[in-house]
Amino acid sequence: MLCFVLHGIGDLRAEECPVPAPGPGEALVKIAGCAICHTDLAVIDGDFPIRGLPLVLGHEYAGTIAEVGPGTTAFAVGERVTAHSGATCGLCEMCRHGMPWLCLNKRVYNGGYAEYVALPERCLYRVPPEVTDEQAICTNPFAIAVHAVDASRVQPGASVAVVGGGAIGLLLVALLRFAGAGPVIVSEPSAERRSMALEFGAHVALDPFACDLAGEIRALTNGLGVHVVLESAGTIGTIEQSFGLVRRGGAITIVGVPAPQSKASFSPFDVVTGNLTIHGSIGPGWNYPRTIELLPKVRPERVFTHRLPLSQLPEALGLRRRNIGIKVLVVP
Ligand SMILES: [Zn+2]
Ligand SMILES: [Zn+2]
Numbered sequence: 001m002l003c004f005v006l007h008g009i010g011d012l013r014a015e016e017c018p019v020p021a022p023g024p025g026e027a028l029v030k031i032a033g034c035a036i037c038h039t040d041l042a043v044i045d046g047d048f049p050i051r052g053l054p055l056v057l058g059h060e061y062a063g064t065i066a067e068v069g070p071g072t073t074a075f076a077v078g079e080r081v082t083a084h085s086g087a088t089c090g091l092c093e094m095c096r097h098g099m100p101w102l103c104l105n106k107r108v109y110n111g112g113y114a115e116y117v118a119l120p121e122r123c124l125y126r127v128p129p130e131v132t133d134e135q136a137i138c139t140n141p142f143a144i145a146v147h148a149v150d151a152s153r154v155q156p157g158a159s160v161a162v163v164g165g166g167a168i169g170l171l172l173v174a175l176l177r178f179a180g181a182g183p184v185i186v187s188e189p190s191a192e193r194r195s196m197a198l199e200f201g202a203h204v205a206l207d208p209f210a211c212d213l214a215g216e217i218r219a220l221t222n223g224l225g226v227h228v229v230l231e232s233a234g235t236i237g238t239i240e241q242s243f244g245l246v247r248r249g250g251a252i253t254i255v256g257v258p259a260p261q262s263k264a265s266f267s268p269f270d271v272v273t274g275n276l277t278i279h280g281s282i283g284p285g286w287n288y289p290r291t292i293e294l295l296p297k298v299r300p301e302r303v304f305t306h307r308l309p310l311s312q313l314p315e316a317l318g319l320r321r322r323n324i325g326i327k328v329l330v331v332p
Pocket of ligand 2: 089090091092093094096100103104106
């Protein structure tokens with residue numbers, strides 16, 4: 001089968017390898033499709049540390065169980081599934097304090113840039129019939145939005161600014177509207193992405209380079225600023241800008257992943273006297289079952305703007321790198 005293996009920084013190779021045999025407690029998944037995540041580029045470039053190379057990348061995928069290993073009991077051949085490619089240890093302090101997504105000993109399995117993948121059944125989640133394959137492939141990125149909205153404690157009627165209208169930004173907008181937030185205001189320089197943000201339910205989409213963003217947001221929120229800023233661009237400029245958009249007593253949640261060595265500056269005086277809350281929100285958390293329930297209601301698959309065969313993964317990564325479209329799907 002065809003798979004794309006990362007051997008080291010910048011060393012992603014197309015390889016012909018045997019279909020893996022599922023070991024004890026594992027299942028073999030025939031992949032229906034895998035979406036490109038910005039984190040894949042960061043991993044390839046060495047900007048996001050990952051253990052266990054060589055590794056097949058791709059963590060946003062879904063498929064059908066083709067074979068089960070000895071002792072696999074929860075899943076059967078023919079069932080549709082999506083997966084967490086990282087398995088937690090269940091024993092470390094983080095796992096035992098109910099935060100398994102922060103597991104200190106997380107093991108990352110091969111991913112979805114292949115025709116098949118074998119992994120432990122505890123990494124798999126059943127996909128019900130009303131969920132399409134493309135929706136199921138969105139489980140991981142959409143769970144990132146669920147995790148971040150949970151962290152922000154967004155209440156119905158809360159005003160929210162989403163800074164950055166990429167895939168996660170758009171998924172946040174769709175989820176926020178579903179959760180009853182409003183107004184939902186998106187800040188995004190690209191006209192194409194702003195119009196998509198409006199399609200996803202944003203009340204207002206602003207170009208931060210063409211307006212006084214903080215002023216416009218205050219005008220939309222009784223002069224106060226928003227209850228919650230969800231920062232999904234992950235740049236220092238947008239993180240620093242978020243402090244000017246939030247109201248007293250509000251919260252800023254950083255979802256976009258900044259470069260590891262970057263530093264931002266803000267006024268701790270304003271944080272204290274404004275009684276602000278700053279959150280970091282990493283990854284999909286432990287929200288797959290609830291996210292899968294939400295998929296057909298929120299239709300996150302609307303983020304897919306490009307679909308390419310798996311053999312064209314390098315071209316697909318190139319689209320992502322050049323910020324063309326929103327989300328790219330590769331299909332074996
Ligand atoms: Zn991702
Ligand atoms: Zn652990």
